[in-house]
Amino acid sequence: MIRRFITTVADHTSTCIRGRHLRRALLSSLMALGVSSATLATTASDEHRAVILLIGDGFDDQHVTMGRNYLMGAAGELTLDTLPIRAAVQVETVDAQGKPVYVADSANTATTLAGGQVTEIGRVGTDRQDKDIETLLEQAAAAGYRTGIVATASVTDATPASFMAHVSNRGCENPEIIMGGERYGSQYPGCPDDARNNGGPGSIAEQIIASPAHVVLGGGLKHFDYSPFDSDITLLEQAKSQGIAVATDLDSLLTSDKDARLLGLFAPKHLPVRLRGADGRKAEAVTGSLLNKVDERLGTVEQPAPMACEPNPEFGTTPTLATLTEVALDRLSRNNDRGLFLMIESASIDKQSHARNPCGSIGEIEQLEEALAVALTYAELHPNTLVLVTADHAQAAQIVPEPSLFEDLPLPSYTPGKIARIETPEGGLMAINYATTVFPSEEHTGANVPLFGNAQALGVVKPFMRQRDVYQAMRQYLGL
């Protein structure tokens, strides 16, 4: 039955339907198909409380606007834009000495959102003295809420990990790399103090299995294919032997035991993204004339040709973020009067921005929108449900003029970085600049990030907050 519903969701969400209509369509699908009475029943009890936190990784206002312009048109509105609450959130980071650092990574920011403390770049669920920070997921689970994590990243990646695990460095995803070694051509120290060989709680993958999270869905299968130091059995097999239902594709997800803990891992690392640039093109450098090669300020340049976005053939039968969200909410709300905490991450808005692929980011913004529609449908049926959407940090992409503001002047104006000129469905040409670095991966940036909330957020969030305040708001909402 749920399979039919998911197909319906996918049909609805494959085109750009305005949020309101999408939510209504989802609602009627749910009602018509009668998926899980627990999911559908409006909870009368005041005891029931739910927090659904959606994180768009790197989803700053440039990316929000990129998504709006492409998916809805410059005069249109995202589902996000229809939410009644909007705020700005300051991202805080410190160095080892506690001094402010003005640009964050996903590990320290997710740790702050999950645990309310400001920490160092790279840290997962630990403070700068390497002490564990208890997370909202852990607190909620201890208070009887059912908890879950959904991500398009590997579930061992920084954002999901920071809600379930505690290690000194985000790279310590599995029992092998936690001991350090060669990584990206450099020596990686790992987190030997956290390793089980040394009496620690183990790698992120090991800690996820041991965590109270009832549902964990995303990528990262390869990290569970390692055995801990004291065993010949892989983590995945150990999970199964502990009664955890394991899914590795849509079929096994939908047929898995609905009452068991659920671990779904749908790709070796991160899930493939939905969209890509035509023929796999990304942002590119301009081509300069001979004079321009002599002096970059002179001569003329040719901009990269415009490109459309197209479906990424690698996406295939990957479950969408909306499908994973629907399954997670279904499992978390079965026979559960207490309520739930669910974190949903659209991870590759950021990853595709690192890779200078605006179409990739846009497709993952669409996925976030669809997951939000599912969350809002759940909230309509369960009144005491706080839905928040935010970003962890700002990112490199910038919408830049097409053509240049200086096109009439006798010197060329063009990016020193890489640019993609995206043909939008409404017939415009949206130029996206990536120029934080010449390195193969773009750098994050430091702007405050947006936060959006449903009506339950009224009085719960303020117009300006810090990420640690967002943690406190969720915590108070759940009465923790």
Add this chain to the structure above:
Amino acid sequence: MIRRFITTVADHTSTCIRGRHLRRALLSSLMALGVSSATLATTASDEHRAVILLIGDGFDDQHVTMGRNYLMGAAGELTLDTLPIRAAVQVETVDAQGKPVYVADSANTATTLAGGQVTEIGRVGTDRQDKDIETLLEQAAAAGYRTGIVATASVTDATPASFMAHVSNRGCENPEIIMGGERYGSQYPGCPDDARNNGGPGSIAEQIIASPAHVVLGGGLKHFDYSPFDSDITLLEQAKSQGIAVATDLDSLLTSDKDARLLGLFAPKHLPVRLRGADGRKAEAVTGSLLNKVDERLGTVEQPAPMACEPNPEFGTTPTLATLTEVALDRLSRNNDRGLFLMIESASIDKQSHARNPCGSIGEIEQLEEALAVALTYAELHPNTLVLVTADHAQAAQIVPEPSLFEDLPLPSYTPGKIARIETPEGGLMAINYATTVFPSEEHTGANVPLFGNAQALGVVKPFMRQRDVYQAMRQYLGL
């Protein structure tokens, strides 16, 4: 008397005082000094309505965060951040055919904020068919409100001009350039149809004198030093002969006739900015090693040395934006029971970002904060006062990691553009990247911009708006 008050304001605002304290200090200064009973009297009449619109040019979330980090510290709050209403505003632009354009300039956006219609880049108070768009200032004046404009730009520059004038191109600032000619090494077409020689309303400077604006304060003296085609008398002399009080420095501003229309022009072009980088330094390129010069992806680079911000010696006795705001509110509210519309622009947040000078932008963000404090003090004393702060468009500056997120990897990571590493008062190092173009001036960017409002904005603004909605909100507030 007002002179003493202004000195007090300047004393208070020369250091970074938190908004709340600054407002309280301003309020007690006002009360103690008894400046202008009209300004101080709390208006009981329901008839009285005021709208104060502050525009930070280019003041997007990267710039807001730059300002917060420098002026208040990463854990601090700007006065803006204490406001009860915060929203996001989509910036809309069209080309000559009406197709969407994703990055704006200050002319078309100010035209939309002032007149509620989406138009082409470069247009001032005209639509894409070159028809005049009636502005909020004109409507308010016709309805009996007193109106004013304060800017740190030339008052003929795009943002202030769009509230008072109607020409086909922002460059048509005076009676000479309106006929076209050589400009920045290119042939400039001007706006001959708008010229008085051709039966038009004349250049922006001429239209400002003919506009209903009661107070116009800013830069741009040189544009009023031209004579119209049918006269030997300069525009400035003509203004005086029409009974307009003219001020060109702080002394003549403070001694000017308080009951006359007031034109204050305190610099030939834009007003000098308050801060600059140490020794006048701006963002700079990195210096590469020999191997790096052979291939930019290899070798090592040296980042520009960190720099402090310092007072700009050119600022001198230039009236601050807070002083201009205070004088404007004093003049607009004298013997006036109806109310007022005042637009205040901190223009050089944008101009200094074009010039890759983050200290320059930060000083002008501080000026915006101080002007906001004055506006909020006025609103405390006049309950029916809507105070809104927004930006016209996003800009190039980006806060980037310091050091790089990739510093441990064996390839260099550095901007292909220009970077400034600013020493913040709290002891951090904030790196600002400018890399939209190799042209001498940075390009604007396309993110939606923030909007902040006082409690009067509750129910007046929505969490997500377009710039034309902001116009409608102000219009409705004034009952126009």
